[in-house]
Amino acid sequence: MYLSLDVESAARLAGAALRHARQLGLRPMACAVLDAAGHPLAVLRDEHASFLRPQIATGKARGCLGMGFGGRELARRAQAMPAFFDAINSLSGGEVIPVAGGVLLRDAEGGLLGAIGVSGDTSDNDERCALLAIAELGLHGDCGDAQA
Amino acid sequence: MYLSLDVESAARLAGAALRHARQLGLRPMACAVLDAAGHPLAVLRDEHASFLRPQIATGKARGCLGMGFGGRELARRAQAMPAFFDAINSLSGGEVIPVAGGVLLRDAEGGLLGAIGVSGDTSDNDERCALLAIAELGLHGDCGDAQA
Amino acid sequence: MYLSLDVESAARLAGAALRHARQLGLRPMACAVLDAAGHPLAVLRDEHASFLRPQIATGKARGCLGMGFGGRELARRAQAMPAFFDAINSLSGGEVIPVAGGVLLRDAEGGLLGAIGVSGDTSDNDERCALLAIAELGLHGDCGDAQA
Amino acid sequence: MYLSLDVESAARLAGAALRHARQLGLRPMACAVLDAAGHPLAVLRDEHASFLRPQIATGKARGCLGMGFGGRELARRAQAMPAFFDAINSLSGGEVIPVAGGVLLRDAEGGLLGAIGVSGDTSDNDERCALLAIAELGLHGDCGDAQA
Numbered sequence: 283m284y285l286s287l288d289v290e291s292a293a294r295l296a297g298a299a300l301r302h303a304r305q306l307g308l309r310p311m312a313c314a315v316l317d318a319a320g321h322p323l324a325v326l327r328d329e330h331a332s333f334l335r336p337q338i339a340t341g342k343a344r345g346c347l348g349m350g351f352g353g354r355e356l357a358r359r360a361q362a363m364p365a366f367f368d369a370i371n372s373l374s375g376g377e378v379i380p381v382a383g384g385v386l387l388r389d390a391e392g393g394l395l396g397a398i399g400v401s402g403d404t405s406d407n408d409e410r411c412a413l414l415a416i417a418e419l420g421l422h423g424d425c426g427d428a429q430a
Numbered sequence: 431m432y433l434s435l436d437v438e439s440a441a442r443l444a445g446a447a448l449r450h451a452r453q454l455g456l457r458p459m460a461c462a463v464l465d466a467a468g469h470p471l472a473v474l475r476d477e478h479a480s481f482l483r484p485q486i487a488t489g490k491a492r493g494c495l496g497m498g499f500g501g502r503e504l505a506r507r508a509q510a511m512p513a514f515f516d517a518i519n520s521l522s523g524g525e526v527i528p529v530a531g532g533v534l535l536r537d538a539e540g541g542l543l544g545a546i547g548v549s550g551d552t553s554d555n556d557e558r559c560a561l562l563a564i565a566e567l568g569l570h571g572d573c574g575d576a577q578a
Numbered sequence: 579m580y581l582s583l584d585v586e587s588a589a590r591l592a593g594a595a596l597r598h599a600r601q602l603g604l605r606p607m608a609c610a611v612l613d614a615a616g617h618p619l620a621v622l623r624d625e626h627a628s629f630l631r632p633q634i635a636t637g638k639a640r641g642c643l644g645m646g647f648g649g650r651e652l653a654r655r656a657q658a659m660p661a662f663f664d665a666i667n668s669l670s671g672g673e674v675i676p677v678a679g680g681v682l683l684r685d686a687e688g689g690l691l692g693a694i695g696v697s698g699d700t701s702d703n704d705e706r707c708a709l710l711a712i713a714e715l716g717l718h719g720d721c722g723d724a725q726a
Numbered sequence: 727m728y729l730s731l732d733v734e735s736a737a738r739l740a741g742a743a744l745r746h747a748r749q750l751g752l753r754p755m756a757c758a759v760l761d762a763a764g765h766p767l768a769v770l771r772d773e774h775a776s777f778l779r780p781q782i783a784t785g786k787a788r789g790c791l792g793m794g795f796g797g798r799e800l801a802r803r804a805q806a807m808p809a810f811f812d813a814i815n816s817l818s819g820g821e822v823i824p825v826a827g828g829v830l831l832r833d834a835e836g837g838l839l840g841a842i843g844v845s846g847d848t849s850d851n852d853e854r855c856a857l858l859a860i861a862e863l864g865l866h867g868d869c870g871d872a873q874a
Contacts, residue, residue: 286477289448289477293441293445293474297441300437317615318615320615321481321484322473322475324475325470325472325484326437326472327472329435329440329465329471336469336470336473348778349778365812366823366825368815369815369824370778370785370823371820372815372816372820373782373815373819373821373823374778374820481615481644485669486669509661512660515664516664519668523669524667524668526665527665529661585744588770588773589737593737596733615777617777618771619773620768620769620771621766624733625732625736625767632765632766
């Protein structure tokens with residue numbers, strides 16, 4: 283038996299990420315929340331965010347799920363193995379965006395619920411908004427920190 | 431000076447469309463709300479909706495904006511000019527889905543605010559949920575009815 | 579709580595479909611078994627089957643899951659709404675192959691387990707092999723028959 | 727006259743690679759076995775492996791066949807000639823994944839039978855599972871070792 287993410291929780295997560303970005307005075311954001319299989323449940327784009335942001339946010343989240351790691355681990359691997367990540371991006375149509383701001387969503391037992399991706403400001407700030415939204419809903423985020 | 435759709439209104443529209451589908455006992459839905467430029471503000475997918483639904487909902491809305499007509503008018507034209515619509519779909523990567531369920535969003539003066547697309551049940555039921563959501567927010571929908 | 583398909587069952591399904599095709603003297607087949615989210619668990623291609631067969635088998639199964647109907651219902655809809663299916667194929671990169679031979683896999687309670695797609699002979703014979711394999715494993719197949 | 731790989735041997739190879747990964751306590755894997763022409767005979771994905779793994783495994787095997795070298799030799803060349811491999815990936819749609827874990831399959835006389843690709847854990851561990859599966863079936867693997 284395991285929990286799955288529903289659209290209400292996904293919409294609340296995405297809304298919270300955008301709200302935190304505004305409250306922190308960051309650049310306008312887009313946020314994508316995907317289920318564990320990589321399919322979208324909620325994608326929101328601040329009306330002032332540039333138009334590629336929803337795709338980038340989706341690619342951050344989908345890359346985490348497609349490879350099984352948080353965005354920081356993807357970033358480390360892309361730096362160590364650029365040819366591998368170039369190839370993955372060609373085959374997946376750019377679905378793997380290997381930077382911070384993509385975070386795996388887990389329940390209290392570590393079960394995979396899906397992923398959130400945020401794009402709009404620096405990668406660090408994108409991730410910060412993702413984590414604030416995750417904490418607000420009482421979920422656990424896996425960014426791919428080296429010690430995580 | 432003119433009104434534009436913001437992400438909060440877009441998210442409320444999409445949420446309302448999914449809620450109406452549930453209340454009416456229809457099949458699970460996805461709903462996409464795009465700004466007047468065709469870029470997504472809010473995309474929601476019921477967790478029980480099949481996974482192509484968000485893309486289809488987006489394509490219904492985007493086709494309306496890309497061509498300047500509601501979904502019913504696109505459907506009539508696709509039936510009358512199949513080769514034209516085949517070509518459009520090849521050049522746009524399938525972004526023009528010419529069926530009911532794509533509705534242009536207008537303000538009280540007829541100004542274009544964006545579009546909503548709904549997918550999950552029959553085209554007629556998809557459109558019905560779009561119109562219920564539009565009415566709930568006090569906006570005006572342009573389905574491309576022959577007399578509209 | 580719900581059942582999910584594992585790779586062993588998927589491989590047995592695919593292997594059984596190919597074996598039934600041989601025993602019936604049909605043309606060489608490919609068979610794809612996908613999980614409920616549309617991701618492959620097992621794809622097998624008879625060494626004498628032509629090389630597009632695995633992609634076609636995958637597209638039959640993936641179309642059923644992406645749209646939420648068995649292949650026969652997809653075929654009826656594609657005939658009634660050709661422009662809609664042309665558009666869906668453009669946006670999905672040809673993932674929706676609307677013919678018999680794609681079958682949703684369900685458990686005894688009707689829960690969705692995934693889908694199987696078979697390609698190699700006529701659509702009717704493809705579906706026949708899918709159904710023989712499904713019966714052999716004690717699962718339930720949903721072909722999209724009008725009365726199903 | 728020469729030997730060719732059949733689907734039964736391919737399915738046994740792929741199944742053996744996944745089993746070795748489990749027995750060694752490695753991360754969940756996908757494995758692709760292609761014939762000498764680069765077309766799939768068997769693709770298996772552990773139900774717990776992330777969803778890009780089948781494509782990556784296929785790309786590792788297909789890259790070996792497309793270029794005529796094992797994955798380790800491809801990795802060396804990609805490091806020495808990054809622009810060349812970027813171009814190859816653009817033209818092939820990401821089919822050449824130049825890392826360890828892609829292994830050419832040869833018969834006792836060195837004749838080319840096909841290739842196997844494994845993805846899920848580190849490249850070294852992926853290759854290890856490929857080689858264990860190859861040994862189990864009494865075939866010969868060509869990883870592209872410098873001295874091979």
